[in-house]
Amino acid sequence: MNKDFLMELLGSNSVSGSETEIEKKIYDHMKPIADIVTVDEMGTVTAAVNPDAPFRVLMTGHADEIGLMVTAVTPDGFLKVTNIGGIYATTYPGHKVRISTKNGIVYGAVVNTRELCKKEDLKASDLTIDIGAVDKEDALKAVSLGDTVNFDTDVRELLNGRITARAMDDRVGAYIVMEALTIAKQKGVSIGVYAASTTGEETTGNGAYFTASRVRPNIAIAVDVTYTSDYAGIDAGLTGDISVGKGPVLCNNPSIHKKVNEKLLEAAEKLHMSVQIEAANGRTGTDGDIMHRTGLGVPFALVSIPLRYMHCPDEVGSLKDIQDCAELLAQFLCDCTENMNLKPF
Template sequence: MNKEFLYELLRTGSVSGNEAEIEKKIYDYMQGKADEVSVDELGNVTAAVNTSSPFRVLMTGHADEIGLMVDAVTESGMLKVTGIGGIHVSEYPGHKVRIYTERGVIYGAVVSTKGIRDNKDLSPSDLEIDIGASTKDEALAAVSLGDPVTFDTDVRELLGGRICGRALDDRLGAYIVMEALAAAGARGVSVGAYAAATTGEETTMNGAYFTASRVKPTLAVAVDVTYTSDYAGIDIGETGDVRLGAGPVVCNNPSIHKKINKMLRAAAESAGIAVQTEAASGRTGTDGDVMHRTGIGVPFALVSIPLRYMHSPAECADLSDVENCIKLLTEFLCSLTPDVDLKPF
């Protein structure tokens, strides 16, 4: 595993709609590791091998992250914000943040008062960011309306091969699909294989729509994160029994294709990797839901990386799950032949 590149991705800000910097890094990294590397108008980066094959497998991991967006400035120079994606507003007060402006990153402190800390129904409009400006004009000389904001945190290594940081959801997935594509290409995968780092999953999922509409895959695999149940205060009735370090998670869901899941499990077995199972009803809340409904319909599966404290500034994952997810997807790609029939009977 190339930890250096993974950590570089985790240090990069990529709030939904502002993914160009991280996508460029992925685009550059994949040069020479695939037959083709392309970028589309939304910034989705897709790496591919065997592009002449009529049987195409598309794997996606989303490169965007949740965050805030500057939407007004007060007369006293404080930034007002709105939320981007599924943020937990109560986690922001008292934290340092980064504002990604046209002229580079500037820093701020999210205002914390007793009233804010005691407010159980905090909304993004209650938040204010202090960037050190004293007037509206001074603030607007540095920041523009629409600038994205993230927590001012980077990746840290914990004990036991675990890592902690902002937005492991889902830069882990974007990294995994690229490494699996490169490894499968090196092993001589016999079908067309595509790996995409998608944009906008946390808001519109338009990145996955653009990508799948253009690749027209025979089948797709979304790679994202999922909740674990291995710490206090979690109801396994809601999350299922999922543990950090116990392997990639295969999802059973009414819209997920059972034959693809079967092939994923067979690939895990031949690679000697343990997989966990989660069950969900309805939609998966991932790029898979959107890819499924492109073109004439795309059968799909969801492979997830176990994650603690999702959408917080300190999400935790186990690097062994990342490694095993790459191995699982590599084996899966290499197990496919162009005559695989996905009809259930």
């Protein structure tokens, strides 16, 4: 496992629409490894091995995270915000944040009051950020409207190879697709392999659309995170019987390609790796849905990392699940052949 690379990604600030910091790190890391590495106009980095091969598999892990965006500054210099993606506004009051500005990071504290704690249905528009400014003019010297905001958090290692960090969703996915390409290349993979750290998954889906439209893959694999049912207050009947530490999760739903899933299961068997299965009744809510509908249509599968407390500043996952997922995808890529028949009958 390339833990340093993973930790570097988890330490980045990458709110949807402001992914340049993390994408540059991925580009630099992959440059000496892949046959080619490109960046597109939206900032998505795509690494490829055997780019001229006729059969192509594209894996995506989204590099963006949820967060806030500065919308206004009050006369006394406090920032007002809106949400970027599906945040829980209740997780913000009383916490430190980082604002990504054109001149670098500006730190802030999210205002908390007893009244705010009692407020039902707290929204992003109820939040206020104190950056230490004395008035509006002072604040606007440091930040601009449209700057993005994320929690000022660390990555911490827990017991049993588990870690807690914000936005493992889905920086672990970006790590996994790059690591899977790296391992597949070492194993001598023969098909065309593309790994993309997509932008905008939490908001617009632009990264997946641009990348899949251009790569025109025969198969797409979205690598993301999924809810677990292994802690109090969660109904396994709703989320599936999924646990941290029990392996990567394959999804069954009406749009996910069964033959691709079968091939992934075969790869897991070869590796004697345990995988988990989740069932969903509609769209996956991931880059997979977008890639599926590009070009003439792209068969896809979703491989997920089990994650507790998704979209909170203390998401918890397992390093073993993350590395197993990369190994599983690398084996799958090596098992794919140019003449694979993906038709169901």
